[in-house]
Amino acid sequence: MKNSNWKERGDAVFAGTYSRFPAAMVRGQGCRLWDADGKEYLDFLAGIAVCSLGHCHPAVTEAVCSQAKKLMHVSNLFYTEPQTQLAELLTAHSFADRVFMANSGAEANEAAIKLARIHSGKGRYEIISLSGSFHGRTLATVAATGQPKFHQGFEPMPIGFVHADFGDPDELEKFINPTTCAILCEPLQGESGVRPLEPEYLQQIRSLCDKHNLLLIFDEVQTGMGRTGTLFAYEQLGVTPDIMTLAKALGNGLPIGAMLTRSDIASSFTVGTHASTFGGNPVAAAAGVAVMETMLAKGFFANIQEKSSYFIKQLEGVAAQFPHLCSGVRGSGMLLALVLTEKGIEHGAEIVQQLFERGCLINFAGMRVLRFIPPLTVTQEDIDQLIGELSAVLHEVG
Numbered sequence: 001m002k003n004s005n006w007k008e009r010g011d012a013v014f015a016g017t018y019s020r021f022p023a024a025m026v027r028g029q030g031c032r033l034w035d036a037d038g039k040e041y042l043d044f045l046a047g048i049a050v051c052s053l054g055h056c057h058p059a060v061t062e063a064v065c066s067q068a069k070k071l072m073h074v075s076n077l078f079y080t081e082p083q084t085q086l087a088e089l090l091t092a093h094s095f096a097d098r099v100f101m102a103n104s105g106a107e108a109n110e111a112a113i114k115l116a117r118i119h120s121g122k123g124r125y126e127i128i129s130l131s132g133s134f135h136g137r138t139l140a141t142v143a144a145t146g147q148p149k150f151h152q153g154f155e156p157m158p159i160g161f162v163h164a165d166f167g168d169p170d171e172l173e174k175f176i177n178p179t180t181c182a183i184l185c186e187p188l189q190g191e192s193g194v195r196p197l198e199p200e201y202l203q204q205i206r207s208l209c210d211k212h213n214l215l216l217i218f219d220e221v222q223t224g225m226g227r228t229g230t231l232f233a234y235e236q237l238g239v240t241p242d243i244m245t246l247a248k249a250l251g252n253g254l255p256i257g258a259m260l261t262r263s264d265i266a267s268s269f270t271v272g273t274h275a276s277t278f279g280g281n282p283v284a285a286a287a288g289v290a291v292m293e294t295m296l297a298k299g300f301f302a303n304i305q306e307k308s309s310y311f312i313k314q315l316e317g318v319a320a321q322f323p324h325l326c327s328g329v330r331g332s333g334m335l336l337a338l339v340l341t342e343k344g345i346e347h348g349a350e351i352v353q354q355l356f357e358r359g360c361l362i363n364f365a366g367m368r369v370l371r372f373i374p375p376l377t378v379t380q381e382d383i384d385q386l387i388g389e390l391s392a393v394l395h396e397v398g
């Protein structure tokens, strides 16, 4: 079976929610993928910031296989070894001391939203998020998402969500009213175009939460698990949230999400208030344990910061070479973007397509930047290869 056969069969049976590259991926290793036609790709998408240790990392594969032979599922009516170990690792290495396990980013955020409401008490339910944010596709998380295009056709949106303009703490404070219970934000907006929130702005948001007795929820679904060069992005920002959500890279490809918080807040979730059949499933949690252990090994992050600086320098070189298409570089760690000019934006989709044809995978995030989210294990040679192909494509685009 070739790519074209899989495309034809898939298009005949799937709901039309995705625009897919015309390739059926069959194998992955490290930063490389291979499709059904045998073509090799250099992967700077990593399953959308999921396969942060690279495809089929041996420690994760081993943990998943051995757990799958022992025990795959029992529900949360029982304790399991991997779920407990993962929660211990997450709490030992974050501000949090309580964890609720889910299966995805949206579900982790749903848990955070429900916890913020029940903890804040009767009449306090409204959550302020930011314009340009992305928090998931369930009805509540899409309502929290500050991008109207994701609401269209699904109205009415659930009530209790308002969006403040990005970057303006004074405007944000005007939204606070007696029904407000929390402020929800990503430390760096990934989906809408790799837009970092300045540490000073995040500190102002923290102060507003303290002043008005609101919970601060960080959606670290994309920024967490090493993506920005530390285990969690908040560590670099001088701001500690009250609740943090994780998913994407937590299982390096196995579906798992988590909501982390302090015990004084978590205590508002009592027996029966929230649940998930699969959340923290033993196989997914075993993957999470292997991811945590690999990332916590000595030297893991030092290496990433170095490679990140190198990558940024190379991207800045590209931006300088094509100033009519690129206006700069932003992001941190291995969550980086080449910001496009108006003319560059017109060619964004075409640039991604041409790179795909040359065997390099990136994406056009928020329809305004070229986003680079390779496995954290990417090498300098991989970066050089990507930069070479990118320059060639930008040259062709003109």
Ligand SMILES: *Cc1c(COP(=O)(O)O)cnc(C)c1O
Residues within 6 Å of the ligand: 103, 104, 105, 106, 107, 109, 134, 135, 136, 137, 186, 190, 191, 219, 220, 221, 222, 223, 247, 248
């Ligand atoms: C991807 C993402 C989500 C949604 O995660 P799913 O696993 O697709 O539900 C939520 N928040 C942020 C910041 C994300 O990047």
